Amino acid sequence: MNEWMLLLVLIAAIAIGWGLGRFSLKKRHRSSTVNSDSSALNKDYFAGLTFLLNDEQDKAVETFMRLLEINPETVDTHIAMGNLFRSKGETEKAIRLHQNLFARPTLSRALTHKIQLELARDFFAAGLFDRAERLLIELNQIAQDDLRLQSQRLLIRIYEQEKEWHKAIEVSAHKLLKEIPEQKAALAHYYCELAEQQLTQNDFSQAKKTLKQALYNDSKCMRANWICAELELKNHAYKKAIHLLQRIPEQDPRFYSVVLPKIAEHLSTKELHNYLDLILRTAPSHTAISLKASLIEQERGADEAFEFIAQQTAELKAVPIKLAANMLQLVTAPSSEVQNKLQRVVQQLITSSNKAHYYLRCQKCGYKSQQVVLWQCPKCRHWGTLRPDDLLTTVSTPIKNIL
CATH class of the missing domain: 1.25.40.10 (Tetratricopeptide repeat domain)
Incomplete structure (x- = not known):
């Protein structure tokens, strides 16, 4: 009782x-x-x-x-x-x-x-x-x-x-x-929900108007920028879409892990290298390290990719747990030396932490989720409080747009 x-x-x-x-x-x-x-x-x-x-x-x-x-x-x-x-x-x-x-x-x-x-x-x-x-x-x-x-x-x-x-x-x-800040933020999400419904009906014109209402009620609504970027991508306006996507982590660098894969699809290899280098200096994350390692592996081989990962983990004084899966996918036919490195890193991962990696964490109640994008916390019901749990260090200065 x-x-x-x-x-x-x-x-x-x-x-x-x-x-x-x-x-x-x-x-x-x-x-x-x-x-x-x-x-x-x-x-x-x-x-x-x-x-x-x-x-x-x-x-x-x-x-x-x-x-x-x-x-x-x-x-x-x-x-x-x-x-x-x-x-x-x-x-x-x-x-x-x-x-x-x-x-x-x-x-x-x-x-x-x-x-x-x-x-x-x-x-x-x-x-x-x-x-x-x-x-x-x-x-x-x-x-x-x-x-x-x-x-x-x-x-x-x-x-x-x-x-x-x-x-x-x-x-x-x-x-x-209407004057309660958290409700104003929620209101912007209601408009975003409407816009997504309109997009499924191919009503792009009305969706744009609805998203303007979302940003009018909350100019920092990252979700509205995200949907606007998707609209521009559908219209093949890639430069404008990238600009919108890059505005999202300027408000909160934790969102680099969400926008990076989408941005990477529309940058040249050189542009992506430069962008990732900037991010790794100021907002290193599992996602950024994985993307950079994949680029290095494609250009210079698996040995170089592992050297890069080892260097990053040494500089950060942390073992990126999420990278274990990426490492296993990275090497298709490893040499014995690379295989030995892989075994050592995976063993270090196992002994250093037994915690599962979570993609998102609610800033209000601490709820954790393994979904990549989630706009409302299922536990406390607050909107826009879930943040990617992907950074490996404290962020100092936001990165400006490169395009």
């Missing part, structure tokens, strides 16, 4: 016990019928404690809930119990409890709105998005600012789940949300 869950139930139990004690003291002069009712209440109370001590938490909670009269003073306890059910995945119980509260006509509007929000959360947790949406839209029109903001955030989560990007954009335009 979770400690916080036990504490919550104990607090409720103690509160009920204290109330029953006061009830007995104040009502001793009443009739035997009332005393009989009090005795029944005490009996239920001790039954609840017995369930609790026997670790039968569901029975204990249900017993204490029966004893708690619904009034403005106990509503928060009822809501907390409902939230407890929801957190345990028992959404049906949470819905029944919150619906029971929501149907009480004697509660104030403020309390009713609070319960309505919790009921919407129950429906959301149960996957009943349409029912949650109806409650939240109504709440967004009548509630105070605090609850309205919470309802708008939950509405946006529903629209994200259902990929209703137009609706997500509409909600994001509300004055309570």
Whole structure:
């Protein structure tokens, strides 16, 4: 049984016990019928404690809930119990409890709105998005600012789940949300999602307009530049596309690992050598070393490629874990000397670290992913917080465009 869950139930139990004690003291002069009712209440109370001590938490909670009269003073306890059910995945119980509260006509509007929000959360947790949406839209029109903001955030989560990007954009335009920096960043991604849908429909003209909206809301949106570059590549405007791609790591050098393979396709061998040399001096990464080693192997052979990798690992005082696979692919018919080098490096890789390499890491919650590109964190749901986990040293100065 979770400690916080036990504490919550104990607090409720103690509160009920204290109330029953006061009830007995104040009502001793009443009739035997009332005393009989009090005795029944005490009996239920001790039954609840017995369930609790026997670790039968569901029975204990249900017993204490029966004893708690619904009034403005106990509503928060009822809501907390409902939230407890929801957190345990028992959404049906949470819905029944919150619906029971929501149907009480004697509660104030403020309390009713609070319960309505919790009921919407129950429906959301149960996957009943349409029912949650109806409650939240109504709440967004009548509630105070605090609850309205919470309802708008939950509405946006529903629209994200259902990929209703137009609706997500509409909600994001509300004055309570539009000045929040992280929501402005999310809004740019909603436009990017729309643009990608338009591109699949070959509506290039509308996609360009949508991407302008993304950059208007967040001028640093790397994803918008990425999609714009893809558009230019489709139009065979390679120089413009490379310029857009190179703008991305200028904002965050960790994105070199994402853009480098695409840029490499459209540079001459000499241009690519020069570009990689610049990157290796200021933002060395697994990807940059691998590309450079591949170029050297194609031009001067596997021995030279291994010498380059050995030099890089010595200068960085680190063993690039991801390069093990690249090394194995690099050498097709190694000489005995190269093979010996390969064995030594792979052995060093094995002994130096047992951690898997992750391509992306969320800057908000630390979530790690082995996908190369991911724009929304699956764990904390923030947009644009996943960064490539590919650099081998701290970056000092961003690299300017070479074309």
